[in-house]
Amino acid sequence: MWLQNNNNNPKGGKGNGLVAVAVDKDKRSQYALKWAADSLLSRGQTIILIHVTTSSSSTGSNALVCNISSSIASHHRDNQLDNSTNDLFLTFRCYCTRKHIQCLDVLLEDTDVVKAITEYVSYAAIDNLVLGASSRHGFIRFKSSNTASSITKGTPDFCTVYVISKGKISTVRSASRPAPHASPLLKHIQNLNKDNGGNQPEIIPYRRSNFRGSFVYVIQIYIFFLLICSQINRPSFHHINQILVQREI
Numbered sequence: 001m002w003l004q005n006n007n008n009n010p011k012g013g014k015g016n017g018l019v020a021v022a023v024d025k026d027k028r029s030q031y032a033l034k035w036a037a038d039s040l041l042s043r044g045q046t047i048i049l050i051h052v053t054t055s056s057s058s059t060g061s062n063a064l065v066c067n068i069s070s071s072i073a074s075h076h077r078d079n080q081l082d083n084s085t086n087d088l089f090l091t092f093r094c095y096c097t098r099k100h101i102q103c104l105d106v107l108l109e110d111t112d113v114v115k116a117i118t119e120y121v122s123y124a125a126i127d128n129l130v131l132g133a134s135s136r137h138g139f140i141r142f143k144s145s146n147t148a149s150s151i152t153k154g155t156p157d158f159c160t161v162y163v164i165s166k167g168k169i170s171t172v173r174s175a176s177r178p179a180p181h182a183s184p185l186l187k188h189i190q191n192l193n194k195d196n197g198g199n200q201p202e203i204i205p206y207r208r209s210n211f212r213g214s215f216v217y218v219i220q221i222y223i224f225f226l227l228i229c230s231q232i233n234r235p236s237f238h239h240i241n242q243i244l245v246q247r248e249i
Helices: 027-039 071-080 083-098 113-124 145-154 186-191 210-232 235-248
Strands: 018-022 046-053 062-066 102-109 126-132 160-165 168-173 202-205
Touching (some): 027 046, 102 186, 113 145
Parallel strands (some): 046 102, 126 160
Antiparallel strands (some): 062 102
């Protein structure tokens, strides 16, 4: 969703910035999404839902971007995500449907929640980040106020951060400049309006996962090469070659 950078009146901006909401299994996330839908978005626009799952086995930050508008994507999505994560996204997705708002689900996997969010905001050039806050002016997802402060301070200065408490703005840190580059999420947002069956979840390695992504690419090329070789060695293939040679003679 594109919005203008209007720090004083978030409801009036349209056309320049991606809007994302960090979601988790708590009511504060619901307040944050509701506020974002009412204040930053219009009917038919897209919001990015970001959830972080911690995994000790993760060797780098990965992002699973799910285009939930496709039934085929939903099938692959079930194979990638566990039941609890599926249920989490389903709750927010149902609300977006009732509000006639598109949603793009982003699952981050990292042992450090704060670092995962701040780095992904920078990578995806997100202009508006909405977070839920507890009644004690801290993030319910992040127990200490020091951690909450780190999220706001760690977010790049082109992103406006809204902290929402019980449906109202608790704190806001305004952006000081526009995003420096186009977001790689734009193609996923465009695909939300297409029902061509090709919008499958995509694992996007970034920053600390460059070597890992290259290794996966090499493996995919190797498997493709083996498949081609197996087709060439099939008897039916040689039989066709013999027929063609006889015809030429």
